[in-house]
Amino acid sequence: MKKLLLLALIPICSNAQNLVRYVKPIIGTQKMGHTYPGATVPFGAVQLSPDTDTIPYEKNGKYNGEVYRYCAGYQYDDKTIVGFSHTHFSGTGHSDLGDFLVMPTVGQLQMNPGTASNPKTGFRSAFSHQNETAQAGYYKVKLDDDNILAELTASTRVGMHRYAFPESKESHIILDLMHGIYNYPDKNTWTYVRVVNDTLITGYRQTHGWARTRTVYFAMAFSKPFKSYGQKNFETKQAYRGFWRKFNQDDNFPEIAGKQIRMHFDFETGTNEKVMVKFALSPVSQTNALENMRAEIPHWDFDRVKSQAQAAWENELSKVTIDAPEDDKINFYTALYHTFLGPTVYQDVNGQYKGLDQEVHTASGFTNYTTFSLWDTYRALHPWFNIVQPKRNADMVQSMLAHYSQSTLKMLPIWSHYANDNWCMSGYHAVSVIADAIVKGVYKGDVRKALEASVATANKRNYEGIGFYTDKGYIPSEKSGISVSNTLEYAYDDWAIAQLAKKQGDEKTAAEFLKRSGHWKNQFNPETRFMQERLDNGSFKANADVMATHGQGFIEGNSWNYSFFVPHDPDALATAMGGKKKFRQRLDELFSMHLPDAFFAETEDITREGIIGGYVHGNEPAHHVPYLYNWTDTPWKTQAQVRKILKMQYQNAPDGLGGNDDCGQMSAWYLFSALGFYPVAPGSDSYSLGSPFVKSAQIKLENGKVFFVEAVNQSDRNVYVKKVLLDGKPVQNLQIKHADITAGSKLVFYMTNKP
Amino acid sequence: MKKLLLLALIPICSNAQNLVRYVKPIIGTQKMGHTYPGATVPFGAVQLSPDTDTIPYEKNGKYNGEVYRYCAGYQYDDKTIVGFSHTHFSGTGHSDLGDFLVMPTVGQLQMNPGTASNPKTGFRSAFSHQNETAQAGYYKVKLDDDNILAELTASTRVGMHRYAFPESKESHIILDLMHGIYNYPDKNTWTYVRVVNDTLITGYRQTHGWARTRTVYFAMAFSKPFKSYGQKNFETKQAYRGFWRKFNQDDNFPEIAGKQIRMHFDFETGTNEKVMVKFALSPVSQTNALENMRAEIPHWDFDRVKSQAQAAWENELSKVTIDAPEDDKINFYTALYHTFLGPTVYQDVNGQYKGLDQEVHTASGFTNYTTFSLWDTYRALHPWFNIVQPKRNADMVQSMLAHYSQSTLKMLPIWSHYANDNWCMSGYHAVSVIADAIVKGVYKGDVRKALEASVATANKRNYEGIGFYTDKGYIPSEKSGISVSNTLEYAYDDWAIAQLAKKQGDEKTAAEFLKRSGHWKNQFNPETRFMQERLDNGSFKANADVMATHGQGFIEGNSWNYSFFVPHDPDALATAMGGKKKFRQRLDELFSMHLPDAFFAETEDITREGIIGGYVHGNEPAHHVPYLYNWTDTPWKTQAQVRKILKMQYQNAPDGLGGNDDCGQMSAWYLFSALGFYPVAPGSDSYSLGSPFVKSAQIKLENGKVFFVEAVNQSDRNVYVKKVLLDGKPVQNLQIKHADITAGSKLVFYMTNKP
16 A cells, blocks of 8 residues: 655756655645645645546535545546646645636547546546656646646646647647536536637636635636637526527637536647646736736746746755655655645735735735635644744735734634635634744734734634633533534633733733633543533533544544643643643553544544554644653653654655645644654744654754754664753753744754663 | 696706706606616616516516516506615616615514515515605605605715604614516526625625626615614525534624625614615725715715705706796606616726726726617717717717727627626617717717727627628528618618718728618618518518518518618618609608507507507617608608607606607607707718707707707697708708707797698
8 A cells, every 4th residue: 555656856957955856746645635746836826736536515415425535636546637727725624626627638529527437438538647747846647548748837826738739630628617626516606708819718717615705817828829619508507698699609709608617729739749728817807817927927938837836846845954764855845845835825916816805905015825724734834834934924924914804703714715714623723823923023013913803803702602611711512512622722722812912011911811721621521531521500511422523522533632632731731630640641541542443434534544542643633742741751752652653644655644634734743743843832932842853954044044953863763862952052841942943053862762 | 547747846956947847757667668766866877766576587487578567677557665776777678787675674574575465575665656756866755564754866876865764673774685677597696795884884796697797896884873684595505505604694794695695784763763875886896886985975964965966967957958838848858867867887986897808997088888778879869969968978989999999709889788798689889879979079089999899890790690791781581580670770880880981081991881881772672662581592581571570580670660771871762662752652651551459469669659650669760760751852741740759759657658768769869859850870960850849949068059949930730840040041951960069050940830
């Protein structure tokens, strides 16, 4: 099952490092990783990637579980490619996007995608991984049905395609405007296309799905004029046509509109003739999409765009250089790549973007970003950005504050993308991202507004039990199916707000939220010493099952894992559990218990490989837990567990990720841990030490300084840390501070094979 | 059936004339007139008017003929009002709009409109015409069910409502976002609303209907904060909700989206307490709608807005002052009012508008207009504008040229509204409007582009038989069901283009289109001397029925009427018919024949009252025909017929219009004819003389001059004209020129009771 991928040498100019060659976008595309193998640039708005099937969200009026596997549009085990669409999430557990699927074909025109088992019945094509290449910023595959070589690359807002056709009088490029990921019934609200001339079309696509009100505008240019074109409208009930019936809108008619549209563009091609497409996106207008295209790719030199994309990747990746075995470098740089896929740029070159209020805004003094999968990413991804992408993270904070300004509910984003909040998951973790960025001196904008927005969000009484939480100190189980998760997460978020308030000298607010941050205690059952559901009358709910992941008041987790969720005060948690020794014993039991098969049957988003004992690495609530041994008498166990997780959960293989990459969160966990430290409680300026696997590393900071990590006597067996020196002095409390990093210090671990 | 309306004296400031009191918007609201009685300002974007029923476009999957009566949303015979919506066409035969229906109610909340037979089952209300007032710029009615007095007025982009409620703790204002005129299944594409605070909401409504891709943005302000509010989503199949299910979106939830939405806003009111609403529209954005509101009505003084609306009307109406019997003044000023209802302003105060390409444009140096019902309005409405609204007409021409620039088909509008062409009717009459405006020196913009656009449109080979028309000289009947109408209309349109080309010194184009303007001869059967369908092989189709309005190659007409459609060359037509005497005999027969009842059964848009002999005044193709006697030896018959039509077809009564007002065309015919002259062939600078019914008239021109008309010895019996003097000299050829009008000449008719 686990295959080692050959290290393909990709020559890149005169850059001695050539880190791009270590990036394998194919990692995580098999099973649960939910990553996509296609072409994108760092934080780019376009993710041009192959979709290997079209799965409807419903089957016979019911939810179709198959759709989950296609969150990124691609599953490694599939044998056909339907086409290449321009927008994808990386590593989510629910989905959207998949806009504007493009597919080259030859021969008789087919306007349906066909099926996986019989690709020749439609425009999709069989393919083989042997003829497929996925690199950072570049993707290539041979489409076997029609013997077409497809290559993809991208700039920030434009996807570029290069198709080498065989000789034919019947070559086509299909544009499927119906296609999407998580295609709910009636998801396509409206589609509009103008054929401007024989090399340019513009238009937009409007959908109602995970993003409730979403429109994506586009401009599509062809390197060669099409000789003819057409559309097919697949609406089952023909909407009012009026006098549009005067026209044959199916053939060479330049003004198209409807709900379910596919188009085709027809060419004659010579042997190996290359036809290229530039496909630009905009959140605002067709005019802006065209402007984006002209600004970013004002030519038809595909190789130049590919070079620029890979140079952009090289530039980002080289912020962190490591000395480690080659295979580990593949895991490391692929993880680093995954952390730079999002949030994504969500504005045009002219600064305009679509706001939460569905109005056009202009980003002034910041770049607007979207896709904030905050329940996942507040934990390690945004803290990672505070070290290696501080400018971008500051802009992301600004983007969240803009969202808040545009929100009628007066809330920061919960889980937002493409000008919509979709309210997914629990907590209100935007406050953690904001607090962390301000406490660490990364965000220097309107910090007063940042505190106001955080407090307003945390005081949204009628949202998800916040009123009960603030009044009673916990959420009664009668009021919410995820009451415990929410109480615990609010408590941590409130602690982050307290840090933010303290930093601004607002002692009153700091005290208020510090008090709230202790509410986790109200969900802690002192008899069982587990976090449990609690009734409105104050009693803990009877017959709690601390292993079950459903029906116990938790989201994506169970009590065993969640009972450790007090990242802001592990000492107090340890006390509650009976002291450091008992705390340690609890951790031991977590990491060594044996789980029954039934556990996996009922739990989403993870594989058996994603679990160590009962510790579920594939689900985020446990991400800080391996580091909790640092608050016991056996910190060496943190080192052991961390090294174990690094080895097991991240493999250089298509199924090498132990769970959804979750918009980079899983990868960020990896990177921190590989370097030997982890932000257990973002909002704090501390990082908890673990056990690096690199021999050494250098992080080039945006302030010009370099932070060094070195692991003396590093090896696979030497997972334990004898001592740690920071600029020659022993580290205190198994922690370093953010200031240590930004000062460009040198952190040296002395490794050994004994605890 | 015909009731005389009492002349209500409306005191208006110190204006001695007080012409507004002669305007009776109720005229034409019964039967076929299809006018609306509500409030609007001259050429205003808002037409705030009561809708008396909600008729679905389909019933049991088939077209529901009832919907036709509700083109303007209102039918005089109805006994209930559903509510007041903000956009209406005046006098069309097909429809759209009816956006944003608002209705005040008291008591238990009802979110359905109820039925006409049982209004108390829903939010609609019974009413009586006795308690209804309709004036230019103002409408008032008592809603009987809940005893609420409703008043409406408007500015250009904002509708203002004033509701006097009884005492109640359960007063409501309903906002029906589902409602529309000609509500096709799935017409509502998407609706979005933000509740900004307790006195302001914004949002938009998107529909797919007669306008294929249409969005209207709004801002709605309340003079008093609502105490609560809510929505109800009427979608039969609940679209994907995702985590929106976390919220109770029905009550006091400020971010609403979906396809079929109604909202309610709740108040407590004291006895006779007035609650007001300002409702602004924009084609572009919510922000612009709000800006429009603040610019046009920055206060809550309803009476001031009403005064300003009526002052605006007084200002426009006073461009033409007449001396005539009071009842005739009512007809005249109501007709004048009807000609100033459209085309309507289609841009925001900041100049932005939505273009045909669905992009935002800024109108620079002109005001952008919409609703070009060109098949109707090129005949007399736009020529009327060239006299009394030259600045506006120049802007309308500019708006059409912008449409052309934004069109992928490279065509001028055929029948366009709200950033869409809906392609209704025949011909390409925009060229006539443009030619007429340029020949008369009204449009002074890019005349070269105007010619280019006209030629491009006339050369659109694959549109509606133009290719056949240009190649063969006529459209074969096998290719089109309205081949004869189109050939005749194209021939006239081409003559207009020739005038336009000649004016610019482009002799080559002028010659080309002059040649095409003779193609009407190819549809003229020399044997029967009627215009008839002709086969591809050149033979005229056998068994033509010159009375039938269907299946004979005509649209909205029959051969009897259409055979006179050579407005640009009546002399040649007369020759073809056998000479002036035969021509006159044909006209005689037209005006005196008796039509069988079957004729009415199969013909739309007209009533028996709308017909004289076989002459169908209710359908436009015949509008120039009464004046054709001027090309015979008996011009006095023109005078007789015109006076007869004026008397019969236009009455001071709700059913006083003999057919659809057709966006002001019927009214424009009336006005010209009342003043004694008519533009038989727009594109020519000539007006054919008729028989005025006024005693005298003054037209105040925009160039500062005044054009005078006088009818000496005027009376109902003195319909014949003994002689006509222009500035004291006898008129030649029964014509005056446009230059005579703009010079501020004096035209005097000497009337007599003998031919």
